[in-house]
Amino acid sequence: MTELQKLRGSEPASVGLALPTTPRMRYWKPAPALRGLVSGYHLYAVTTPPGRPHRDVFQPAWANIRVLLTAATDWRVRVGEGAWKPVGECALFGPSSQVTWSESGSGIVVGAGLTPLGWARLSKFPAASWANRVEDCDAAFGDVIAALRPLLRGAADDDALPVLFDAFLIGAMARATRLDSAIARLDSALLDPANTTVGALAKRIGITPRSLERIAARAFGFPPKLLLRRARFLRSLHAIRRAEPSERAAAIDPGYTDYPHFIRDAQDFLGMPPRAFLKLDMPLFAQSAKLRDQVLGAPAQALGSG
Template sequence: MPSACTVSANYLSSSPGLRRYFAGIFLIEITVSDGGVIEDFMFPDWATMRFNQAPVIAGTTREGGQLGKSRFSVSGPRSQEVNIRTGSLRQWGVLIHPLGWSLLVGKPAHEYANRLVDGMADPTFERFRPLAEMLFSEEPDRDGELQRLTEFFDGLEPLDEPAADSIAKVYDALYDPEVDSVAQLADVAGLSRRSLERLCRRTFGFPPKLLLRRQRFLRSLTDFTVDPSLKWIGALDAAYHDQAQFVRDFRHFMGMTPSEYGQRYKPVVEPVIRERARYGRENLWGSDGMASLACT
């Protein structure tokens, strides 16, 4: 019997300058009754830095990579689910889009793809450790913590990224459901197919074909989660040829079938997806459904 819990997920607006780094800034608060723990999973996503008030959350990748409890954890760009186990938690996180990864981290994204690392130990993330030390107050203070997080990242000197414009164009195109082939993605970015492959591997972590498949899958997963009355057949993205193709993608990205997903206890992933969808509608996407990513 799963432990009883309450989960609050909030995506928050911040400094306009941080749009060049982040697809979102979020606060997750979990209360698990009687000192218990809950288990859930994270869906495929962009890279994420998570700052925990106390080190109570641990993760495991599909390949068996493990991250023990840490105050500052980093998940690279993901094309697979990550299993998590946590007790009561307060966690601030930043969802880092590919341009943000290049400007803040600078390492090839494919080196961290589908990986979990301890930001307090991996030298790549040393420059972000002071935030883990200063972010939280003794008592919860959402406004003060958000201000400290914002001021910290506003104060960082961005790294040089000559391909910033191309990265932004590819990122925006991935959110356009009308772009459903690598050739279209290359045309939008103004790149040869070979150059697009290199750029995506270095800054997005995966080949462009996989990125298109992932976004198509995530649109379907989001629609189903936000409105379960659609059933899976009603939530399928228009780019899918049939339900069998969707089931194959579901196994690839989530390591389970849609039916198995529907039967799982999902105390964290469902409120997070719903909140992400709300935030995206209100802040990131226009009426055409495309993301808006500033390069400056």
Template structure:
């Protein structure tokens, strides 16, 4: 049985120099009384590195791939939900957009799509392990830890990727609600459709058509999270033809119906989505203007 827990989530700004790597940085603290455990799920998202003060965070993907527990959990780009189990934990995380993955990790994103891996064991993430050790030592100090994260990533030598400009252009285009077809996306990225297909598999983890559908779905989920008083029909992205189309996407990306999601116990995902919506919508970013609701 999932225990009750207290959750504090904070999404934080980072130095402008790190914007090419990160969509966001967050600190989540989960307090589970009496040594209990809580279970919840993660929604589809970009790749994420999570650094935990204790190695109690584990998870399972829809395919059944299990991660028993780790101090450094890496989730690849996801088009499916992933289930998480944890006790009390203090967790720093970085949400890495595709250009960040290309410049920091350099491995094909498709190889880690919809997967959870132990960053302390997978050789692809060896260069990040010193940060996992640093963040789990000493007295908790959010300001100081954010400074350490900033200094660590600013000190990394980026991997040379000749397609970096195209990856960045494709990422911005995918986030644009006006871009609704693979042809539009290829045009905005300045490449042929065939080149775009290869690039998206390598840097984004999925084919471009799936990426556009996933982003449309995530915009709807974010609208719902930002205003829980809405009904699903009121939160739908304009790109949806009707509610039935949205329900089909919901089943594909979340493994459940909207009704099942609404009635499901979500010990910490609700708090995380609410804070993320606040960060994306209410706060004015360091580059001016208002952040997009979906990173």
């Protein structure tokens, strides 16, 4: 019996479940043809006693498509201080500048992280219209994802999932857009701590500040100034996560004028001080952060790649 079949049980997912007693996850890199379009694929599997939901959190991230392999899973999320809302069988987690709190029953979810360029290839809508939102994926992509869902649910084992994602997304993202080059340059520039102002960012990319605003809204979901703050904060958050406690203050990005400046950003992006956030009991967040480092690489954390 395959690993995924063990997770589901011998019966179809809609009939019965056999899930691990501790949270389990996998990460995979996409095919080379999807480099720059898809940040990675992930699988989360959790089980909970009746009446005791699993609680976790997603860091600010680019857009993610997430498909429940166990369609009956009771799952709800809240972005920042927003209202709780149920998550459907196929959900789009839009680009976010705040944490997304999660409560769920037993279940398995598989997902694909879209880069800003991947969003521009796959969706006709500006990313800004989906920022800090979780909605049904068909609302953003029409019926494009509909054909993929039954294939994922019928996968023989874990390692069939990235193969299915690759085959589907290579075709769905094949058509280039006229903004591809500028989006890719902006994506790369946000990784560079030397870019600290909107003017410097526009100059680095070789476009006007007005064009930069349009591209940021279309593919990234936020104004350039917020994108710079977000990238700086995520670089710092994951630097202190990796650092020894005594070295954390020195690990933050040099773009911060002082540690209180970093704390103020933490309140905006996390809703709490960073040390309080990192002390929370968040099993999937802790495991996924380590796995993303190993599989996708540490730079992925700086922009919130899922």
